Amino acid sequence: MYELKDRDKIIVFTGPDGSGRKSVAEAVGHTFGMDKVISFVTRNPRPGEVNGQDYHFITHEAYREMERQGEFLESVEISGHLYGIRSVDIENNLYQKGSVYLILNYEGASILKKIYGDKVIRLFLYADRRTVEERERNAGLTEDVITAHLNYYDLEMGNRTTCEHAFENYDLGQTTYEITNTLEAYLQRDLVDKD
Ligand SMILES: Nc1ncnc2c1ncn2[C@@H]1O[C@H](COP(=O)(O)OP(=O)(O)OP(=O)(O)O)[C@@H](O)[C@H]1O
Numbered sequence: 001m002y003e004l005k006d007r008d009k010i011i012v013f014t015g016p017d018g019s020g021r022k023s024v025a026e027a028v029g030h031t032f033g034m035d036k037v038i039s040f041v042t043r044n045p046r047p048g049e050v051n052g053q054d055y056h057f058i059t060h061e062a063y064r065e066m067e068r069q070g071e072f073l074e075s076v077e078i079s080g081h082l083y084g085i086r087s088v089d090i091e092n093n094l095y096q097k098g099s100v101y102l103i104l105n106y107e108g109a110s111i112l113k114k115i116y117g118d119k120v121i122r123l124f125l126y127a128d129r130r131t132v133e134e135r136e137r138n139a140g141l142t143e144d145v146i147t148a149h150l151n152y153y154d155l156e157m158g159n160r161t162t163c164e165h166a167f168e169n170y171d172l173g174q175t176t177y178e179i180t181n182t183l184e185a186y187l188q189r190d191l192v193d194k195d
């Protein structure tokens with residue numbers, strides 16, 4: 001088992017669905033050369049989602065078997081589906097790169113914080129309810145999915161102040177810039193500003 005080093009960092013993007021976590025996380029991950037830990041999930045893929053890239057899509061039975069084997073570091077149920085991340089995936093990424101990122105709901109972010117303490121930096125992204133709803137509709141999500149996501153909006157927003165950092169996301173470029181600057185202090189990669 002990999003023993004975490006002092007400087008290892010686990011970056012968790014959290015906040016309501018549609019706040020732009022994935023868009024920002026991908027850009028920031030690319031800048032810092034960080035990879036995403038891909039969750040296992042029991043729901044079916046949505047149009048455009050790729051197995052092994054967006055999620056590892058598995059059956060309920062396969063998920064329960066992995067759970068029995070103690071593979072999951074955290075495992076939660078959201079809207080009737082099971083979501084989990086494997087300890088080994090976090091550890092391998094840290095071993096190879098010293099940092100890693102995840103996109104989780106607040107429950108998952110809190111579990112990681114409890115386990116890894118100061119190594120976890122929770123970045124909370126948000127926008128108002130109407131904006132996230134509109135974004136999800138424009139992204140082609142079905143009304144069922146949008147409703148399920150919006151049911152969690154107030155709960156997720158209630159956790160804004162307990163995260164290490166919070167960012168309003170209306171201007172994607174600006175949000176990405178602010179988060180990159182924030183993370184630079186933790187990851188100390190000495191990025192050169194080419195603008
Ligand atoms: N600042 C922004 N301005 C306009 N559109 C945005 C902005 N940020 C993200 N989007 C768009 O909003 C949609 C949702 O963004 P994204 O998937 O990154 O969010 P998310 O929080 O990961 O939500 P989900 O869990 O639904 O994937 C995407 O279509 C994305 O292109």
Ligand SMILES: Nc1nc2c(ncn2[C@@H]2O[C@H](COP(=O)(O)O)[C@@H](O)[C@H]2O)c(=O)[nH]1
Pocket residue numbers: 016017039040043074076078083084085103104105106107108109
């Ligand atoms: N706690 C966890 N939350 C996760 C995980 N993987 C994804 N998520 C979050 O769940 C909701 C719903 O996702 P959707 O793709 O089905 O709409 C969203 O907020 C994700 O960020 C996980 O492993 N653990």
